[in-house]
Amino acid sequence: MPAGSESPFVYIIRLANYNITMINTISQKTIDLPPVSGADKLAAIWSLRALLHPHAFKRIAKVSFFTGEEHLLHVIGLECIIEKEIKYFDLYLLFKQQLQRLESRCLPQHDPLLRNIDLLGEMIGLSTTEKEILLFTLVLQSNQGLREAVEYLGSTSIPGLIQHLSYILKIKPDKVFKALRGNGPLCASGLIDLNKRHATLDIANRLEALGGLVHALQDPHADIEQALSAFFYKMPSSRMTLSDFSHLGEDLNILSTFLAESLAKRATGVNVLMYGPPGTGKTELAGTIAANLGVSLYEVSSQDEDGDPAFKDRLWRSYLLCQSLFSRRRDCLILFDEIEDVFPSETHKFFGMMVRSGDNKGWTNRVLERNAVPSIWISNSVEQIDPAFLRRFDFILEVPTPALAVRRQMLTKMMGEIAVKDEWLEAMVSNHHLVPGHMEKAVKVAAVMGADYPGAPENVIDRVIHNLHKAMGVRFPNRTKKQTPPIYDLAFLNTDLNLARLVEICGVESCLKVCLHGPSGTGKTAFAHYLAERFNRKVIAKKASDILGPYVGQTEKQMADMFAEASAEKDCILFLDEADSFLQDRVRARHSWEITKVNELLVQMENFAGLFFCTTNLIDTLDKAVFRRFDLNIKFDFLRPEQAWGLFTRILTNHTLNIPKDQEIHWRTRLLKLSKLTPGDFATAARQMRFTNGGIDANLFLGLLEKESMYKYGVIKYPVGF
DSSP states (O other), rough: OOOOOOHEEEEEHHHHHHHHHHHHHHHHOOOOOSSSSSHHHHHHHHHHHHHHSSSHEEEEEESSOOOOOHHHHHHTTTTGGTTOOOOOOHHHHHHHHHHHHHTTOOOSOHHHHHHHHHHHHHHTTTHHHHHHHHHHHHHHHHHHHHHHHHHHTTOHHHHHHHHHHHHHHOOHHHHHHHHHHTTSHHHHHEEEOOOOOOOOBBBHEEEEEEETTHHHTOSSOOOOOTTTTTTTEEOOOOOGGGGGGGGGTHHHHHHHHHHHHHHHHHHHSEEEEEEOOSSSHHHHHHHHHHHHOOEEEEOOBBBBSSSBBBBHHHHHHHHHHHHHHHHOOSSSSEEEOOOGGSOEEEEEEEETEEEOSSOOOOHHHHHEEEEEEEEEEEESTTSSSSSSHHHHSSSEOOSSSSOOHHHHHHHHHHTTTTTOOOHHHHHTTTTTTTOHHHHHHHHHHHHHHHHTTOOHHHHHHHHHHHHHHHHOOOOOOOOOOOOOOOOOOOGGOOEEEOHHHHHHHHHHHHHHHEEEEEESSSSSEEEEEEEHHHHHOOEEEEEEHHHHOOOTTHHHHHHHHHHHHHHHHHSEEEEEGGGGGOOBBBGOOHHHHHHHHHHHHHHHHHHHHHHEEEESSOOGGGGGGGGGSEEEEEEEEEEOOOHHHHHHHHHHHHHTTOOOOOHHHHHHHHHHHHHHHHHHHHHHHHHHGGTTTTTTOHHHHHHHHHHHHHHHTTBBOOSSSS
């Protein structure tokens, strides 16, 4: 209360006059704002409006004196009151006067941020209110002074946020509400994320702008597409043509036509999923399809503005931004590579991988159903993707390792002017594990080293591929045209079927399944390679170590891959050695996986439309259901006496050795005592003769055969005990 007899009313008038005088004195000492950007001026205006909001100033009034925060006072141009004690009712008048001064000024011309937001808004279709809210959010993200100002408003709910933005931006609440709708262009484009995960948050945490967007839009010279290259970028032209992916067959024709018609008809919700092992050319295929259609391909960036790997939320918002920006165009496709980052899987230390495709299925489904620009999604695997998402892709294409002819074509094109031998090229492309990505890296190394390197380019490429596959744990398959022994004659095979007739059938039949069984060394494996050489076919040879896997389901998958590989190749023979490893009688099975691997092989055999040969030494252990799947079961047995003698004399003749007439009966008698000889024994003995000083010697050769025969089961009898 005023002292003496002065009335309260007179006291208030006198105090008000005193305050105005003091504020004017401070204002005269205030350093005027230097020329700043439009964004800085707006930050000052918005900061002062936030401070003058009743909720904010009520917080300020709770303290005796407002010393202010350095960043905030710098932004609003009141550095002169730093560390000065000013009562809140004096401060209110000071803020009010400073706000009037700032609002009376015009915004600077040619501000890059304001210009680029206008351009971006026109491309996406943002309203004036949406552009104003976007600008506020971006400035709030980058201006610490403005963040300090809105902190005085405290935490708020979504309705409270709308009221605060309406007060700060001088926009009607209903317009703010409409601009912040989830299906509106501002939020649907990923430019702003309205955080609804918590009941109350302050404004700075409630409104989240796309990370790095404010810096991208401050470039005064770049166009919008170039400025946003941190979120997506235009893919370079592909060097491949559709003919390089001929192994995809009719699927490729359907996909190309589907995308062309979708672009022409401006269809929405068009999504294509490509998957396959790394390096098979999925990304290159997407670029090739885009080039063939005459459209641009934009890839969602997998990095943030700092070059670090982008998190899932950033990837989704970059994709949405790309969709929104090009939604009015029909001359482009969008590529989302490595989608494992947005459809992740989880691993459990006891139960292995568990599917975890997304946190919000409803939202993800809507994204896959409403995209305006056709999109190509690429993954190395689809096992972790929820079926609810998989069914929303219009077309799903597996991109396997290219067929041999395609690998040859791709490698030849990549080699360019690097000259290599034809034999080396054929041996290289015969490796099924050689994918386009591996070829490209190896050829790059050879090209950089140039012709001055003393080693041949074949050696360089061989080493690069070998080291890469070694690091990846890849096994080189046994795959070549000529693997038959030096002497391989059907006359020296003891079988229960006329093999000459079988050879004729294989020359005209395209679908045949044959089981070759019998003792080791009787010529089963060599017969499959003999057929391949006879009809100029490739052999895809698999053994147990190529197929068996340590995890449940892995063996079955690799079996399916084996048949898929053979189906992709033309004029090949699929050869499975030691098939008893997979076709054991299910009655004896103790584990479920022992049954499922048999089931899988039987189903794949029945559906396979090609030449399939398998061998086994243990025919009695095979599952009984196996035999009806084979067209032929051919037994290879030990050589008959006349066959053994004929093969013996053939080998000696080939080495220009004659059997003396007076010793022929003696040698024949010795040889015929060996009742369990096989062509493999003769081949082994011939190899052993290389280590003797005198070369092939008839007597020594016969002795080696006798030694090999002694090892046969049942010929040598071992005593009981130790």
